[in-house]
Amino acid sequence: SLYVRLHNRGLKYEPLSPTAKTIITIGIAHGMEYLHSKGLIHRDLKSLNVLLDNDDYPRICDFGLSRSQGTDSEVMTKGVGTFRWMAPEVFQSNHYNSKVDVYSFGILLWEMLTEKIPFIDDGDCIREISQIDKRPKIPEDCPANVSAFITDCWDKDPEHRPDFKSISTILDEGEIEFPGTDRSKVEEYIKTII
Numbered sequence: 001s002l003y004v005r006l007h008n009r010g011l012k013y014e015p016l017s018p019t020a021k022t023i024i025t026i027g028i029a030h031g032m033e034y035l036h037s038k039g040l041i042h043r044d045l046k047s048l049n050v051l052l053d054n055d056d057y058p059r060i061c062d063f064g065l066s067r068s069q070g071t072d073s074e075v076m077t078k079g080v081g082t083f084r085w086m087a088p089e090v091f092q093s094n095h096y097n098s099k100v101d102v103y104s105f106g107i108l109l110w111e112m113l114t115e116k117i118p119f120i121d122d123g124d125c126i127r128e129i130s131q132i133d134k135r136p137k138i139p140e141d142c143p144a145n146v147s148a149f150i151t152d153c154w155d156k157d158p159e160h161r162p163d164f165k166s167i168s169t170i171l172d173e174g175e176i177e178f179p180g181t182d183r184s185k186v187e188e189y190i191k192t193i194i
Contacts, residue, residue, distance in 0.1 A: 002058065003047035006115050018180035020056045021112050023189045025178075026171045027058035030193050032105065033164035035060070036098045039069045045104035046085040047111055057189070069098055084118045088133070088156060099158035105167070106153025110136050113146070113178070149176045 002024065005013050016024070028050060035042060042049075042063065049062040087103035089096040107118050118136050133156050138147045149170070155161050162170075170176055172190055174183055 001048050002050040002052055005052060006047060006111060007117060016056065018178035019182045019185050022177040022181040022186055024058045025109065026190065027193065028060060029164055029168045029171050031060045032101055033168045036164055041067050041069050041098045042101050043067060045101050045108065047108060089158060097158065099161045102161040103154050106150050109150050109153065110138065113142060114139060143179060146176055
C-alpha cells in the first residue's frame with residue numbers, strides 16, 4: 001500500500017521519488033474522478049486504501065464503505081471512515097456529499113508531502129478537526145501553490161473544495177506537483193490513463 005511505502009522507508013522499500021508521488025497523486029485523482037462520475041463516494045480514501053503496482057502506479061481499493069451519491073438532503077451514515085482522513089462534516093452530520101473524498105485527498109497529499117501519519121500525536125483530534133478546524137501543519141518550505149492546493153482540498157466548507165475533475169485538470173497540466181518531479185515521466189503516465 002501507499003501507506004507502507006511512505007511509512008516503512010529504508011526497511012524493505014526504496015523511498016518514493018517526487019516523480020512517483022506526482023504520478024500517484026494524478027492516478028488517485030483520475031480514479032476518484034471516475035468514481036464520482038458514476039455517482040459513488042468512497043468515504044474511506046486514505047494511504048492504506050491505495051495499492052501500488054510494480055511501477056508504483058496507484059490502484060484505489062477497499063470499497064466496503066462506498067455509497068451511492070443521492071441528493072444533498074439524503075441521510076448518510078455519520079462517523080464512517082478512518083478518522084485521521086475523515087472530513088469534519090462526516091463527524092458532525094448525516095448530510096454530506098462527494099466532497100468528503102476531496103478532504104481525504106487533501107490529507108493524503110499532506111501525508112505524501114511530509115511522509116508523516118496525520119494526527120498521530122493528537123489524542124483529541126476528532127473534536128479538534130470537527131469543532132476548531134484543526135489540520136496537519138504544512139511545512140514552511142512547501143511551495144506556496146502546493147500549500148494553497150492542499151488547503152483548498154481540506155477546506156472546512158465542502159462547497160469551497162474543488163471537485164476531482166478540476167483537480168485532475170490542474171494535476172495533468174503540471175500546475176501542482178511534488179518539487180523535483182521529472183515532467184516527461186509524468187506525461188508518459190498521463191498518456192496511459194487518458
